[in-house]
């Protein structure tokens with residue numbers, strides 16, 4: 001049964017948008033709000049109407065375009081200006097004009113900030129808070145008050161900080177949210193201040209933490225344990241400076257560690273998908289190491305871990321990945337043994353046993369190859385080719401043979417420089433498909449691009465499956481000094497193949513040859529299980545017999 005009373009308050013669209021590098025259009029903001037609603041947060045703070053024109057527009061469009069099923073919208077803004085009555089303060093009027101059920105006011109609770117930043121008296125600040133809250137409540141809004149710099153203010157002048165909380169609540173604020181605005185607090189301090197404030201005021205409290213000590217989530221959890229009933233945070237912990245508390249982590253912690261079903265379990269299982277969707281919209285890379293939903297959150301590299309995980313996944317995982325929509329992954333590397341190979345093989349759909357000779361041989365080969373410069377961690381396709389060789393006990397079967405390949409780079413006008421358009425690269429490949437010789441040439445902005453184009457030109461007519469193969473990333477690492485071998489370069493190539501992304505690796509003394517090996521692995525990988533073997537070879541008048549490995 002979902003816990004109704006606890007308030008999950010998302011501020012991705014306001015405080016999260018204060019993150020360096022985040023620029024959201026109104027369209028993006030509407031889409032993020034829909035994702036958060038689907039996840040099941042209770043409140044979505046859409047921005048500061050009247051201050052940020054885009055946010056004013058967001059609230060205008062939200063009225064007709066956002067059909068929220070679960071969440072309610074909150075507009076954020078400041079208390080009235082000193083000396084200006086709330087009803088005529090333009091910012092306060094803009095808050096009402098946003099027509100949201102909830103308005104969240106930021107209010108100063110630190111005496112130094114009142115004097116130096118607001119440049120007014122302590123009494124006037126309290127009057128600004130009380131007057132603005134009363135005005136908004138009178139207008140029919142639910143009001144939350146974010147007590148800015150509360151924890152620092154509490155240390156400096158406890159009575160004044162408490163007076164801010166009491167003033168806001170007496171004026172009608174439903175929840176007073178204690179903010180660690182500078183993010184400098186630690187969990188024990190937060191827990192103590194929340195508990196004391198609660199005991200001394202009896203007011204319903206929330207928590208809003210920044211991550212400047214790396215403790216935003218821990219501080220939020222400590223505050224909740226101490227009695228806070230509203231948790232504010234952002235998707236992926238987006239926010240100013242070091243960010244805010246990551247609301248995704250807070251949600252998963254509450255449900256899975258505290259047994260508080262703040263979102264139903266079926267929505268929690270959509271957490272990773274929500275995270276991916278929001279990262280797409282913000283165009284900010286999400287951290288692979290993000291708790292619960294990061295790509296690496298349940299990914300295992302060490303052999304000893306893999307050995308235990310084979311027996312029971314709980315031995316090296318704090319929770320079950322599927323509960324948050326994530327999945328366990330195994331990485332193959334020289335840090336693994338037979339168990340890592342077995343787990344990876346099973347992940348790839350092969351039924352193998354750790355004790356088998358094939359797995360032992362594959363483990364030995366991975367260690368040997370990695371000591372010569374290979375890296376299979378992000379070259380899962382190259383690993384699968386190696387595994388197949390061991391499982392079938394035969395060298396790799398090849399749907400085509402390479403007769404020769406060459407690359408030429410033609411110098412430019414002499415002006416040189418990276419953008420000298422006259423520099424051209426041409427690659428020629430000569431291949432044999434079922435005994436027929438095919439020659440093709442490709443041009444590109446460099447050797448890899450030209451070789452890739454030439455390979456496609458030669459093979460796509462024979463193997464239609466190759467047409468969907470798209471090279472998306474290329475990385476070269478100079479290995480001199482890293483290994484004892486003569487290999488000089490390791491090339492890792494990533495491909496997009498329909499919805500899948502995978503990689504290959506090539507190692508050679510020559511960088512272009514290393515690239516060629518990685519390119520060939522990709523082609524062989526796509527053709528591993530392609531039922532449409534060469535349909536019509538170039539120059540053939542009759543369809544060729546299906547290829548049999």
Ligand SMILES: CC(=O)SCCNC(=O)CCNC(=O)[C@H](O)C(C)(C)COP(=O)(O)OP(=O)(O)OC[C@H]1O[C@@H](n2cnc3c(N)ncnc32)[C@H](O)[C@@H]1OP(=O)(O)O
Nearest residue numbers: 048050051052078079080081106107108117118119148181
């Ligand atoms: C902790 C937080 O993250 S709170 C949210 C912060 N978010 C933002 O600031 C984003 C939106 N802000 C803005 O667009 C602009 O700063 C505006 C429109 C609010 C104000 O712009 P301007 O009028 O040009 O003022 P400016 O930005 O220079 O300074 C802010 C003013 O707000 C006042 N102010 C600061 N905090 C508060 C508060 N809690 N209550 C009322 N007024 C406040 C300051 O004293 C200053 O007043 P002044 O103009 O009399 O010096």
Ligand SMILES: CC(=O)C(=O)O
Nearest residue numbers: 106146148149179181
């Ligand atoms: C209100 C807010 O964002 C803060 O104090 O950090």
